[in-house]
Amino acid sequence: MRLLIIGAMDGQIGAASKIAMARGAKVSIADDVEQGLEALRGQGADLVMIDVRRDVSRLVEALEVERIVVPVIACGISTDASAAVRAIKAGAKEYIPLPPDAELIAAVLAAVTAENHAIIHKDPRMAQTMRLAEQVAGSHASILITGESGTGKELMARFIHDKSPRAKARFVAVNCAAIPENLLESELFGHEKGAFTGAVARRIGKFEEASGGTLLLDEISEMDIRLQAKLLRAIQEKEIDRVGGSQPVKVDCRIVATSNRNLEDYVRQGGFREDLFYRLNVVNLGLPSLRERPLDIPILSDFFIKKYSETNAIAIRPLSPEARQMLIKHSWRGNVRELENTMHRAVLLASGATIGPEAIILTGAPLGGHDPVVSQVTHAAAAVMSGAGATQGLVGRTVADVERDLIIDTLSHCLGNRTHAATILGISIRTLRNKLKQYSEEGVSVPPPAGGEERASL
The missing domain is CATH 1.10.8.60 (Helicase, Ruva Protein; domain 3)
Structure with missing residues (x-):
């Protein structure tokens, strides 16, 4: 887990950092909200801890505007209960009092960031699918996971990542159906400062975040066909162009895509590029319905x-x-x-x-x-x-x-x-x-x- 701490906390930051690192976190530190935002735009984080004396509201609002998805927890040495209340109202998920208590920080980190990725199964049909997934996980091939909604396609993608040689690198997921099409290009490839209204600074995209690891393109069939051409080039050339950028950026990530459609039929209907389908469908894992x-x-x-x-x-x-x-x-x-x-x-x-x-x-x-x-x-x-x-x-x-x-x-x-x-x-x-x-x-x-x-x- 990558933890970003924003604020000085009067010397307590060292203790908090040591506790987090003891729990396996990689910690980076920013003095104020602006530095924190720069760090998030450039390298991302899985969790942000911010001193309540910093502008928590400004941080949360900026994250929403720039569509940076990361949980925020507030912390502080003050006994002022109103400061904690203001932080929670501003959008912080939790509040941790300092000096830090190791067990409390561990519990809050677990509560905020824990995800259960276990695939529970006993049925022979699912067992067969799991064996195939484990067999192909060690390769570098793109994988297309298909199945009805709710069958666990993202869980399967995480399973493949965890069993792959890239397991120690990042797993980054993008829901292509949840992001408006006019914003999805920037989300995937990043953008330069001033590339469009609201682009207040350079921001790396999901391809760069996932470089060295795995990029999940969830519900890829919902992607606009015009953007599919740029995606195909990124996968083939292993390089992307930030929106508003002048130089290509090399990336190295394994692509796993999911869809609840029959993509072959969708290709025939003209809704999905045939060349992109074949690029993604090196291995197809079809998840059985419940x-x-x-x-x-x-x-x-x-x-x-x-x-x-x-x-x-x-x-x-x-x-x-x-x-x-x-x-x-x-x-x-x-x-x-x-x-x-x-x-x-x-x-x-x-x-x-x-x-x-x-x-x-x-x-x-x-x-x-x-x-x-x-x-x-x-x-x-x-x-x-x-x-x-x-x-x-x-x-x-x-x-x-x-x-x-x-x-x-x-x-x-x-x-x-x-x-x-x-x-x-x-x-x-x-x-x-x-x-x-x-x-x-x-x-x-x-x-x-x-x-x-x-x-x-x-």
Whole structure:
């Protein structure tokens, strides 16, 4: 992990740095926000710690404007509680008091940056896919991972990186569907100062960040066909041109791309360049849907129950046989992601000694053109009402009110990421944006977009 510390902290910075480095972090230091931004533009970071006496608000706003996605935590030696509150309100994810406590810093670093990349499986179909992935991971070939949404394509890309000779270098992911097409070129290739309005300084792109490591182009089929030509050149020549630049920049990164489309069909339809398809499709890994790997449903369910019980400090309850059969028989259009969300809800809704059918809310196609959010919320309310009076807070409220709170709470849980929130809710990103626009016009406070998403997308 690369940690950037901004501020002097009256001598405590050395102690904080040593603790972070003892936990495996590579630490760099900047005296103020401007120096910190220069470091982020030039070399990036996985986490930023900033002294509360520096301008936390300025840092967070600049990160949003420049679309630099990195979590920020504030720290300080002051006992002034208001300083910590201001930092959190400005956008810091956590606050650490100094002098530093080793265990506290370790816990916060883990909470902010930890990601679980385990691929849980037992089914022979998935085991076969994993063997193929491990076999090709050691090569330098480009890999195309295909499969339905929610099957774990990004997890597979990380698995390939971790098993490759580049494992000690960076893994950089770009969601081609989440970034507006007019910004994606700069995101990939970087830009020079003054290249366009808002380009306040030179910034390296994801190709340069990933040089020596792996670059994941997530949902590459959503990339504009005009940009695909520049991408093809970058992959073939191993060099990129920053937007507004005059000299090519050499890069060396392994490309892994994902798509939930049938790219061969999309090529025939004219939506994807054939030459780029063949350049990416040196090895194709097709991930099976969850319904094609039924033996994985029980073990994944147990894994998510344990995960979210621990996250929410709830006693771990086993699945009842009836609930387990419900899960096995479900079609799982959203695959592992849908199962994860279902088990998260079940952990929160269960009230007995086991997680029974009353806690299992299964999503499905809305009937008769009803709003999908309303259908889901109504289903949730009905399911919860059957469970030992656990819905006293819902009685007397309209479905619209419950729907709004569900959307806002989900968005907050996703730290403002519209794409992730829409996936969890089971609705399209367009539907979510329309809802948020309506709430904003009604005066409801809506969480701001995550750093990698454009505010204009609202």
